[in-house]
Amino acid sequence: MSDLDFSGQTVLVVGGSSGIGNGIAHGFRERGASVHVWGTRPTAKDYEGIEGSDLTGLAYACVDVADRAQINAEAANIPALDVLVLSQGTVVYKRGEFEPAGWDHVMAVNLDSPMACSVAFHDKLARAKGSIIIVSSVSGYQSNRGNPAYAASKAGAVSLTKTLGEAWAKDGIRVNGLAPGLVATKLTAVTTEHPDRMAGALRAIPQGRAGTPQDMAGAVLFLASPLAAYVCGQTLIVDGGLSLS
Known part of the structure; x- marks a missing residue:
């Protein structure tokens, strides 16, 4: 059996309804796992036709992760868990994060909720001798003015x-953690959907291309597998070389 075979395992990808999280969710599904995803829309049907979102074969639940009560309530519906991937994230543009409401919302989703989700599933993961992968960003290592x-x-x-x-x-x-570089998702559309900005961004990436959700999935699959059995507390930067200079 391959070290990347997750047959018989249960995986939850928070933020797995679209973008990077969706790519990660399908990476586990394609390798035999039973995969749950949490997203923000009321039902899986509400994601139909949205680019970067495919909920085929995934068990979907709507959870506002800024609300600890919702996290705890939905966690009770997953009786056992082997892998928890925390891929939720949000951003507020046009200097909205300099205002209290913008700051509080982003921190609640991007930092408070990963802790709350981790605590909610701690005991189940301990029983399974499982793993957590926290998705951060190369922005966690540099200024983002x-x-x-x-x-x-x-x-x-x-x-x-x-x-x-x-x-x-x-x-x-x-x-362990994953720090993606530039990946085309709804959060990076302010760059990826504007040709001049995108061209400038690509010039800064030694590999000359943006990453894909599948690129990110490969790293997460490794971190969750026996191949990474002695990797602990590390965040793997996957950015095509963007952060090297």
């Missing part, structure tokens, strides 16, 4: 990965 909450929350996610990695290793839970 227009989005202070996004950058700070992603830096916090990197630190949270280290801290939970150390704290929960004794419980048999491996906690």
Whole structure:
């Protein structure tokens, strides 16, 4: 059996309804896992026709992860869990994160909710000797002058990965992270859907292309697999070389 065979395992991808999370969810599904995804729209049908969203073969639930009560209520509906992928994220443009409402919303989704989800599933993951993968961003390692909450929350996610990695290793839970570079999703449309901005962004990436959700899925599959059995508290940067200079 392959080390990347997840047959018989249960995986939850928070934020798995579209974009990077959706690519990760299908990566696990294609390798035999039973995959749950949480998203923000009322039903799976509400994602039909949306680019970057395919809920075929995935068990969907609507959960507002900014609300701890919703996290805890839906967590009770998943009796056992082997892998928790925290791929939720939001951003507020036009300097909205400099205002209290924008700051609070981004921090609630990008930093508070990964902690709340991790705590909600701790005991189930401990029983399974499972793993958590926290998706942050290369923005967690550098300035993002227009989005202070996004950058700070992603830096916090990197630190949270280290801290939970150390704290929960004794419980048999491996906690690691993924820091994507530029991937075409709804959060990066402000760049990817504008040719001049996109051309400038690509010039800064040594590999000369944006990443794909499948690129991110490959890294997460590795981190969740026995191939990464001795990897603990680390965030893997997957950015085509963007952060090298």
